[in-house]
Amino acid sequence: MFAKQALLLSSLAALAHAHETVLGVYIFHRHGDRTAKAFPPTELTDLGYQQVYTSGEWFRSKYIDANATSPIINISPNIVKLSQLSVEAAVDNVLQNSAAGFLQGLYPPVGATLGAETLANGTTVESPLSGFQLIPVNVVTSASASSDTSTEDSAWLQGSSGCNNAVLSSNSYLTSAEYLKTLNSTASFYNSVAPVVNNTFTSAYTTFKNAYSVYDLIHVSSIHNTTLQDSAVLTNETLSQLLTLANQHEFGLAYNSSETIRAIAGSTLAAQILQQLNVTVTGESAVPVGIQFGAYSSFLSFFGLAQLPEVSDDFTGVAGYASSMTFELTTNATVSNTSYPTADQINVSFLFTNSSAAINPPVAYPLFGQSETSLPWTTFVTEMNKFAIGTQTQWCNACGNSTGVCATTADASSSNSSLSSASASSSSSGGGMSRTVAGVIGAFVTLVVILGLEALVLLVGGLRIAKKNRGGAGANSAPTSDVKA
Numbered sequence: 443m444f445a446k447q448a449l450l451l452s453s454l455a456a457l458a459h460a461h462e463t464v465l466g467v468y469i470f471h472r473h474g475d476r477t478a479k480a481f482p483p484t485e486l487t488d489l490g491y492q493q494v495y496t497s498g499e500w501f502r503s504k505y506i507d508a509n510a511t512s513p514i515i516n517i518s519p520n521i522v523k524l525s526q527l528s529v530e531a532a533v534d535n536v537l538q539n540s541a542a543g544f545l546q547g548l549y550p551p552v553g554a555t556l557g558a559e560t561l562a563n564g565t566t567v568e569s570p571l572s573g574f575q576l577i578p579v580n581v582v583t584s585a586s587a588s589s590d591t592s593t594e595d596s597a598w599l600q601g602s603s604g605c606n607n608a609v610l611s612s613n614s615y616l617t618s619a620e621y622l623k624t625l626n627s628t629a630s631f632y633n634s635v636a637p638v639v640n641n642t643f644t645s646a647y648t649t650f651k652n653a654y655s656v657y658d659l660i661h662v663s664s665i666h667n668t669t670l671q672d673s674a675v676l677t678n679e680t681l682s683q684l685l686t687l688a689n690q691h692e693f694g695l696a697y698n699s700s701e702t703i704r705a706i707a708g709s710t711l712a713a714q715i716l717q718q719l720n721v722t723v724t725g726e727s728a729v730p731v732g733i734q735f736g737a738y739s740s741f742l743s744f745f746g747l748a749q750l751p752e753v754s755d756d757f758t759g760v761a762g763y764a765s766s767m768t769f770e771l772t773t774n775a776t777v778s779n780t781s782y783p784t785a786d787q788i789n790v791s792f793l794f795t796n797s798s799a800a801i802n803p804p805v806a807y808p809l810f811g812q813s814e815t816s817l818p819w820t821t822f823v824t825e826m827n828k829f830a831i832g833t834q835t836q837w838c839n840a841c842g843n844s845t846g847v848c849a850t851t852a853d854a855s856s857s858n859s860s861l862s863s864a865s866a867s868s869s870s871s872g873g874g875m876s877r878t879v880a881g882v883i884g885a886f887v888t889l890v891v892i893l894g895l896e897a898l899v900l901l902v903g904g905l906r907i908a909k910k911n912r913g914g915a916g917a918n919s920a921p922t923s924d925v926k927a
């Protein structure tokens with residue numbers, strides 16, 4: 443440790459936070475370049491593989507390597523210690539493969555010397571592929587009763603969240619004055635673009651209503667299809683306008699400050715981030731690295747909830763391929779094997795990059811409308827808990843769902859005294875949920891998180907596996923959610 447700190451001190455002497463020690467990180471990562479959503483099932487391309495792999499290499503050089511610039515305390519530098527990582531992705535080929543590609547960069551093959559073992563009988567066995575390291579990617583565990591929010595095959599952002607109130611809220615965007623105005627004013631623009639995609643989309647489909655699908659097809663084609671690049675219609679200006687409109691459309695569906703339920707994907711992500719970082723803090727960095735691969739909807743919703751659009755307009759746009767947000771736990775207290783900082787000595791920083799970190803290194807931005815980019819852990823917890831949705835009960839209440847998995851949850855939670863008082867006061871209406879009720883639920887967040895989590899993992903884990911078997915051709919065989927490597 444001393445050697446590491448000395449190295450850090452000498453190499454970073456010019457920086458202000460010279461004493462800083464990184465206690466852990468949570469990385470939420472988008473997949474790399476993929477095929478168009480218009481032709482499901484989507485697949486990670488070679489370009490996308492490269493993007494996530496080099497991102498993994500960048501994170502390795504920052505946090506993991508023996509000569510890393512901000513080494514995580516006690517992290518195993520070369521041979522992966524599975525107990526130190528928690529890696530998750532939805533049941534989705536693009537996301538699962540992106541996670542796998544990233545991990546190859548994070549912990550590359552260790553070669554014939556490290557990647558070999560000597561058996562009892564004296565024979566030495568080398569692991570395949572020059573010491574390639576196997577790292578499992580678990581199925582994401584979240585409060586949402588459906589993991590499909592983040593799959594890449596779905597073109598409609600909220601369609602498969604399974605959250606009734608979120609779907610209603612997003613649908614209301616499609617009847618809003620702002621939306622109708624843009625639909626009208628962009629009609630001729632989309633008409634001019636229609637011939638480019640008329641092999642795939644009808645001209646009736648090619649409107650602002652399907653801004654993301656249209657953009658996605660053209661964007662993917664502009665990267666992979668030389669024929670399309672010859673099109674006179676597709677100037678840089680047209681491409682840029684397609685992107686701007688797609689961003690506007692998707693952000694409209696993902697977040698609205700007066701209806702935070704629309705951002706359900708961000709709320710469940712916030713709970714996952716908090717939960718994993720808390721495992722790092724309370725476990726004294728025994729599990730210092732949390733990684734999740736997810737879709738842009740979670741980014742957009744989280745951006746809105748965390749008040750990032752106030753910092754930069756970039757946070758109202760769809761995050762680029764292989765982009766990532768990183769939550770870094772730091773301290774400037776002395777850390778050793780016998781002394782770990784207390785909660786009030788720990789800070790959280792938020793970093794974001796809109797592409798592979800290897801191309802644009804992540805930059806720190808202030809969360810929650812605050813001015814500092816580094817916040818005390820306790821402040822971070824309070825602010826995240828204002829919108830985090832971490833348990834099945836909370837999720838069912840906020841979503842106004844009372845059937846299916848939510849019916850089971852209502853039964854299960856009534857046997858638990860703390861939970862039943864929470865749900866009794868909040869779940870009286872099965873359909874729409876008023877904002878007052880949402881506020882009441884929010885106040886119970888901290889209370890319910892711990893109690894609900896076990897039941898949640900079981901319920902959600904069970905449902906997931908059923909779903910996977912149904913949908914499943916080609917899906918990675920993912921371990922059950924209670925297997926935490």
Ligand SMILES: *[C@@H]1O[C@H](CO)[C@@H](O)[C@H](O)[C@H]1NC(C)=O
Pocket residue numbers: 507508509
């Ligand atoms: C860090 O170490 C790796 C080998 O583990 C080496 O390839 C790399 O060049 C080193 N980087 C720096 C900046 O010294």
Ligand SMILES: *[C@@H]1O[C@H](CO)[C@@H](O)[C@H](O)[C@H]1NC(C)=O
Pocket residue numbers: 561563564565
């Ligand atoms: C040693 O054990 C391994 C695994 O059981 C076996 O494949 C190998 O042939 C053995 N070597 C000798 C020299 O017995």
Ligand SMILES: *[C@@H]1O[C@H](CO)[C@@H](O)[C@H](O)[C@H]1NC(C)=O
Pocket residue numbers: 587588604605606843844845846847848
């Ligand atoms: C929530 O309710 C909606 C509307 O009734 C339904 O479509 C959706 O499947 C429900 N979600 C779950 C997880 O039961």
Ligand SMILES: *[C@@H]1O[C@H](CO)[C@@H](O)[C@H](O)[C@H]1NC(C)=O
Pocket residue numbers: 626627629
């Ligand atoms: C757009 O709105 C104007 C009136 O504001 C209307 O005359 C026109 O028909 C509308 N265009 C479309 C394509 O709906």
Ligand SMILES: *[C@@H]1O[C@H](CO)[C@@H](O)[C@H](O)[C@H]1NC(C)=O
Pocket residue numbers: 636637638640641
């Ligand atoms: C697509 O548009 C081009 C150019 O307007 C036209 O020549 C072609 O016939 C159209 N194809 C289809 C399938 O409509």
Ligand SMILES: *[C@@H]1O[C@H](CO)[C@@H](O)[C@H](O)[C@H]1NC(C)=O
Pocket residue numbers: 638639641663667668669670
């Ligand atoms: C490339 O784009 C052209 C024009 O839209 C289309 O006809 C062709 O099928 C596309 N090729 C591929 C491989 O997608």
Ligand SMILES: *[C@@H]1O[C@H](CO)[C@@H](O)[C@H](O)[C@H]1NC(C)=O
Pocket residue numbers: 678
């Ligand atoms: C269009 O954008 C590409 C990539 O950003 C750039 O290389 C090219 O020069 C631009 N073309 C024009 C005409 O501006």
Ligand SMILES: *[C@@H]1O[C@H](CO)[C@@H](O)[C@H](O)[C@H]1NC(C)=O
Pocket residue numbers: 614615618620698699700701
């Ligand atoms: C938020 O939603 C409400 C109700 O749907 C709508 O009136 C308002 O314009 C939306 N605000 C924004 C910023 O989109």
Ligand SMILES: *[C@@H]1O[C@H](CO)[C@@H](O)[C@H](O)[C@H]1NC(C)=O
Pocket residue numbers: 716717720721724823891892
């Ligand atoms: C963190 O975990 C500990 C132990 O499980 C728990 O007591 C505490 O409430 C949790 N804090 C947060 C913010 O979740």
Ligand SMILES: *[C@@H]1O[C@H](CO)[C@@H](O)[C@H](O)[C@H]1NC(C)=O
Pocket residue numbers: 443516779
């Ligand atoms: C601290 O603990 C780590 C992991 O258990 C170990 O590798 C390291 O040698 C220890 N350092 C000291 C100074 O005891």
Ligand SMILES: *[C@@H]1O[C@H](CO)[C@@H](O)[C@H](O)[C@H]1NC(C)=O
Pocket residue numbers: 772773774775786787788789
């Ligand atoms: C870190 O150090 C700065 C000044 O050097 C101090 O103001 C700050 O409170 C410290 N933060 C933590 C989390 O210990």
Ligand SMILES: *[C@@H]1O[C@H](CO)[C@@H](O)[C@H](O)[C@H]1NC(C)=O
Pocket residue numbers: 459462772773774789814815816817818
């Ligand atoms: C922790 O956050 C506080 C408040 O934002 C800041 O003053 C302090 O410098 C931060 N400490 C570190 C180590 O970044």
